[in-house]
Amino acid sequence: MTLVLSACGHAHGGVPVLRDFHYELPDGLTLLLGPEGAGKSTLLGIAASELTPDSGTVALDGEPAGSHSYRRAVGWMPDGVMPMTGLTAREFVAYVGWLKGMRRGKAWQAAGRALERVRLTEYAGSRTSRLAPDGLALLGSATGLVHGARVLLLDEPTAGLHLHHREVFQDVLRELVDEGDLRVLLATADPATLPALATDGAADTVDTVTVLDTDQDESAPLYSGTAEDFLSRAPEGTARGRAPAAALAAVLGSGRGSGRDSERGSERGSERGDAGPDGVQGSGADGAEGTAR
Numbered sequence: 001m002t003l004v005l006s007a008c009g010h011a012h013g014g015v016p017v018l019r020d021f022h023y024e025l026p027d028g029l030t031l032l033l034g035p036e037g038a039g040k041s042t043l044l045g046i047a048a049s050e051l052t053p054d055s056g057t058v059a060l061d062g063e064p065a066g067s068h069s070y071r072r073a074v075g076w077m078p079d080g081v082m083p084m085t086g087l088t089a090r091e092f093v094a095y096v097g098w099l100k101g102m103r104r105g106k107a108w109q110a111a112g113r114a115l116e117r118v119r120l121t122e123y124a125g126s127r128t129s130r131l132a133p134d135g136l137a138l139l140g141s142a143t144g145l146v147h148g149a150r151v152l153l154l155d156e157p158t159a160g161l162h163l164h165h166r167e168v169f170q171d172v173l174r175e176l177v178d179e180g181d182l183r184v185l186l187a188t189a190d191p192a193t194l195p196a197l198a199t200d201g202a203a204d205t206v207d208t209v210t211v212l213d214t215d216q217d218e219s220a221p222l223y224s225g226t227a228e229d230f231l232s233r234a235p236e237g238t239a240r241g242r243a244p245a246a247a248l249a250a251v252l253g254s255g256r257g258s259g260r261d262s263e264r265g266s267e268r269g270s271e272r273g274d275a276g277p278d279g280v281q282g283s284g285a286d287g288a289e290g291t292a293r
């Protein structure tokens with residue numbers, strides 16, 4: 001099962017974000033990192049067929065994005081789940097299933113199962129407007145799963161959550177991936193989104209880390225590698241808790257040091273007065289499993 005973006009181009013307001021972009025979603029759980037404006041939401045939106053690329057193709061096992069089977073197979077949780085006043089958690093999830101083309105009865109049954117998978121069964125009858133932020137994040141995942149998704153796309157799902165709730169969310173995601181035929185792509189600007197990255201559980205939790213940057217050549221991610229390889233990019237002696245942020249800074253630093261500033265990157269960089277990521281120069285170990293360009 002493979003979700004592939006081939007030669008995709010997309011511009012916002014005439015400024016290219018992706019150009020001739022190729023991406024194949026890896027197995028398991030992939031963390032998509034990068035600073036604000038790097039194009040993470042754009043990539044997710046295209047993969048979710050919420051955005052139509054200006055050029056190129058998107059397909060899951062040969063089924064084109066936008067087709068009925070593609071939409072059923074790909075679940076998407078956009079940045080920030082808005083509760084629907086008046087609907088219970090189960091009604092909300094069932095409603096999303098119905099929007100995805102399920103019959104009402106099936107959507108209702110599937111909503112119960114989806115809530116169980118994200119550990120929200122006890123809140124099934126609660127109004128969505130009453131759910132705490134962590135409950136909403138889990139609810140968003142349930143809406144992504146209700147229609148039997150094989151790919152789950154999550155945009156900043158844990159923004160603003162306390163550490164404990166991020167840990168619960170991370171454990172739920174890992175369980176979902178380990179249960180079987182599900183790939184997850186989680187986009188965030190914050191490498192501490194999944195607490196495991198800052199502990200020794202990184203390799204068991206995150207399968208792949210992919211990095212986009214504003215300054216990259218838009219045809220491929222700046223970096224893609226295992227969690228272990230990614231963390232090894234942090235300068236030697238970095239405390240484990242700081243390793244995710246330091247590794248990201250190093251990867252971004254090595255990309256920006258390569259002198260391949262894109263049109264978009266140059267524009268964005270000058271807009272922000274951005275002189276580079278925290279002054280960290282990228283070097284790090286050359287992991288065999290990762291690619292940094």
Ligand SMILES: Nc1ncnc2c1ncn2[C@@H]1O[C@H](COP(=O)(O)OP(=O)(O)OP(=O)(O)O)[C@@H](O)[C@H]1O
Pocket residue numbers: 012013017034035036037038039040041042043189268
């Ligand atoms: N609807 C839009 N109209 C105009 N420009 C947009 C639009 N959406 C995104 N952009 C611009 O495209 C670039 C990529 O945005 P995108 O949201 O994909 O990045 P991101 O990595 O997800 O950033 P963030 O974490 O801030 O959401 C940014 O410079 C952004 O300002």
